[in-house]
Amino acid sequence: MNILDRSFIMIGLPETGKTTFLAALYHVLEKRIVVGSLHLAAIPEKRDYLNLIRERWCDCVPQERTLTNTVFEVTLSVADQACSAANDVIFPDVHGELFNQQYAQREWTPSFDNRVQSAHGILLFVHPSKVREPVTIREEQELVAVIGGNGNTTLPASVQPTADGTDEAEWSPELAPTQVELVELLQFVLDRRGPGCPVNLAVMVSAWDLAKPASGDPAAWIRERLPLLDQYLRSNSGRLRTRYYGVSAQGGDLKYQKAALQVVVEPSERIDIVGEGARPHDITAPLRWLMDNK
């Protein structure tokens, strides 16, 4: 058996679906039931974390938020159904708040730096309902005017404007638009890897059931909702070899559709995934692409 290490990192701001993806991935790998998917060549010796998140996913229970200073590292020995060659894939499951901290404080740990420099691929998670957009005051005023307001910007109740209306929230990293933060994180990655070290990037639009545009194309969704990121990826395609996937690991909204999701006999059938080379329910497709591309 040919065994090669493949280290991957998952980048995504808080609550963008990283852990849910990992849980569903482990289920599909272990179950070996989805046509054409990768499978586990052997179950991990230490699998307590994977079992925990898998059980919650199967039961349609929301994952608990990963603690900020906790990194759960999982190593999976995976193989293609077509051949017996196996690869060890290593995922650190990192809490999304850590990426907020990295962006705000402009630093990261030496161990994370090692991961970045040696990563064979990156999964970048974005969630449709977690996008902070760069709305201008003028855009807001125009919107208010359209819906019949008086055109004045509406201030939160906690802010009492001065007579000249110049009360202001000072800039802080938390106020940066999502696409700005994601571009910066990718710039950090490329900066640390250096110019001669391109990397494969799978952009994962989570909760695809919420996002699904008319075109059904995750790249089109990125272009529309995160245009700065879209331009950046296009312009740097030589260093970031990118594919786009829309993934609904849950298959629906747990708040409103839990009962309907729980009656599905085989949980892997809840998975919805679109993207180049992705077969129905095959949540391993992005991983297969990342592993196949050197």
Next chain:
Amino acid sequence: MIDIAPSPPVGAQIDPDRPEAAMVRLPTGEPLTPKEAEQITRSAPTRVVVFIGAVDAGKTTLLTSPYERFQVGPFGGYDFAGSLTMVGFEKICHPSRLSSERRRAETRRTPLGPHYCLHLRVSREGSESSLQDILLVNISGEECDSANDSADDCRRMEILRRADHVVLVLDGGKLATLDERQRARNYGINLLRSLLEAGMIGRRTIVDVVVNKWDLVERQGAAQNGAVPFIEVVKQEIKSRFSAVFGKLESFEVAARPEEGQHPPAFNVEPLFRSWVEGSCFTTPGGRNRKPGAAVTEFDAFAERLRLIVGEHT
């Protein structure tokens, strides 16, 4: 035998006192110092665009308007390809965003001090191969006031010697106001002459004469006849006095952040931005103009020019 990385126990904390926990510093994202900007020009063909003009003419708003437009899509036929100074841009753009909780959009005044640079990298839309770095340098209105009054103060603006483009930003609102228009006119013309005669700009310079706040010109011009014709006279005067002594001189009428809904944001800035990316009078030894993304053979000449700036600020 598969080597399995052990899972840390639930809730394991990183110990910040361990020596190996020393962090890896990442780029700050703040505006570049002249020394940092020199590293950019050494490593890749770089356009240097310097903004001059009176206080409140709108230099900073104009400078950041391409970055703001990239937030919604390609601009001027170019894609956003990166920036080393995104924190710098975000801080400047913040007062015009809803997140600032302001009632009216505003841009903070540029403080006096060293000429910090904002950086953009762009690529021709749909093409990754033609990456172009741009350094955008804002000179405060107060420094420009001083340059109008003193040749020595002109000579302190060393960045101008390296500028591919010098953007003279004229306040269209003042040019359209009877009480202020002559002063605004003379200010711009005197500033160009001061910098020219101090040797800071000349045949190697492309000068962009930009009448900003064009939405105010149109609004005030409708109420006060003669605003638009007056501005045309100013443009013609500048052209007749200076077009023969600069590498190139062009005029633009823009509204970087129009107040009313009649014009879109960054009105007419796209052709101006394209000219920044595509135009330069600095030539290779072979006499050909450098094109975006072309190999550069005169790093040392540009680095030498920037050493003048570094020497001034260290």
